[in-house]
Amino acid sequence: MLQKMQRKVIIFGGGGQLGVELCREFERRGWFVRGFDRQTLDIADAPRVEQAIAQSEAQVVINAAAYNQVDIAEREPLAAYQANGLAVRNLAMVCRQADAQLVHYSTDYVFDGTKGSPYVEADTPHPLGAYAVSKFAGELYAQAYLSDPLVIRTSGVFGPGGMFTPRGNFVELMLRLARENRPIRVVADHIASPTYAPAMAVRTADLVEKNLRGLYHMGGGEAISWYDYAKLIFELAGVSPALQPTDEREYRTAARRPKFSALSNTKLDAAGIAPMPPLREAVRDYLEARKYATAHRST
Ligand SMILES: NC(=O)c1ccc[n+]([C@@H]2O[C@H](COP(=O)([O-])OP(=O)(O)OC[C@H]3O[C@@H](n4cnc5c(N)ncnc54)[C@H](OP(=O)(O)O)[C@@H]3O)[C@@H](O)[C@H]2O)c1
Structure with a gap:
């Protein structure tokens, strides 16, 4: 048979x-x-990427690698551009050669944040800094070299994988600051849609298995300020540090960021992909995974 x-x-x-x-x-x-x-494997190493794809005989190539240091990218824009732009160009060329489907991730930071309501795929990008430009370049390269890549834009990713890495994620940063027992100031005038990595993986696999192509937004489904998000994290973690709201005028960063970058998942919903879990549920799930991993780690 x-x-x-x-x-x-x-x-x-x-x-x-x-x-x-x-x-x-x-x-x-x-x-x-x-x-x-x-x-x-460094994705900027074009010959090795080519060899890996050829040897794998994969029908689907997923690029979840990215240079994500938004502020440092202002000092080293070339490093960001190499990983987020030129490496994607190479991936797209290799996928075309190998007749493989490319799945690539981009960011809510391709927008300037002036719209004031969740961004849809038809909205015009206007990146504000070196990281954002490099990610937008990656999208353009994927779309330039392939007729039907799957490009997924997301926002404020957090997942158990970030628990023990040096850069971590926003949840880890908040929990670390709370442990250090210092006053914490978080911007209340910047809004995003934090997105849970395990939920993204399931929905990416759904898109791939349904053979859907094109550009999709996959945010967490809720527009929330970083301050309210921090409050939610502390509430669910059962800690009450001295948390204060601040704003972009007081809290300066090297890179400009969009004030409102929440993503609308309307197109994803219309494609029959299950809605994202509510943020409260996702953070609770993360903290459960964290508790387990921490206990497991210390034994
Ligand atoms: N994290 C967010 O808040 C966020 C927001 C919007 C969009 N996104 C996008 O979502 C996707 C997934 O992000 P994530 O949250 O999973 O990021 P992540 O946890 O930082 O993972 C990115 C991975 O890529 C690796 N990497 C960096 N440069 C590389 C290179 N030249 N070759 C090979 N690997 C390299 C990093 O390794 P090192 O740790 O050793 O550098 C890291 O393991 C990315 O496309 C990202 O741009 C993320």
Whole structure:
């Protein structure tokens, strides 16, 4: 009897918050997964990327690797552009050669934040800094070299993969500041849609298995200020540090950021993809995973 061919996916950035979840989710669904973290493969190394894709014989290539240091990118725009722009150009060229589907992630920071309501795919990007420009370049390269890549824009990603990494995520930053017992000031005038990495991985796999292509927004589904998000984290973690609201005039950063960058998931919903879990549920789930991982780690 003819055996059903096992589908193959290659995942770059497999050590990141989203990457670890993608590897897990595709494996759970029975795909053959070849994952690379930064130590095993630098996506800016074009010949090695080409070789890895050719050897894997993957039908689907997922790029979850990214240079995400928004403020540092202002000092080293070339490093951001190499990882987020030129490396994606190379990936797209290799995918075209190999006839593989490219799945690539981008950011809510491609927008300038002046719209004031959740961004839809048809809104015009206007990136405000070096990181944002480099990510927008990545989108354009994917769309320039391929006729039907899947490009997914997301916002404020947090996932268990960020628990023990040096850069972590916003939840880890808040919990660390609370432990240090110092006053915490968080901007109340910047709004995003924090997105849970495990939920993203499931919905990415749904999009891939439905063979949907094009540009999709995949935010957490709720527009929330960073201050209110911090409040929610502390409430669910059962801690009450001295948290104060601040604003962008008082809290200066090297990179300009969009004031309102929440994403609308309307197109995703219309494609029949399950809605994102409520943020409260996602943060609770994260904290549960954290409790387990912390206990497990210390034994
Ligand atoms: N995190 C967010 O808040 C956020 C917001 C909007 C959009 N996004 C997008 O969502 C996607 C997933 O992000 P994430 O949250 O999973 O980020 P993450 O946790 O920082 O993971 C990114 C991974 O890419 C790796 N990487 C960086 N440069 C690389 C290179 N040259 N070659 C190979 N790997 C490299 C990083 O390794 P190192 O840790 O060693 O650098 C890290 O493991 C990215 O496209 C990102 O731009 C993220």
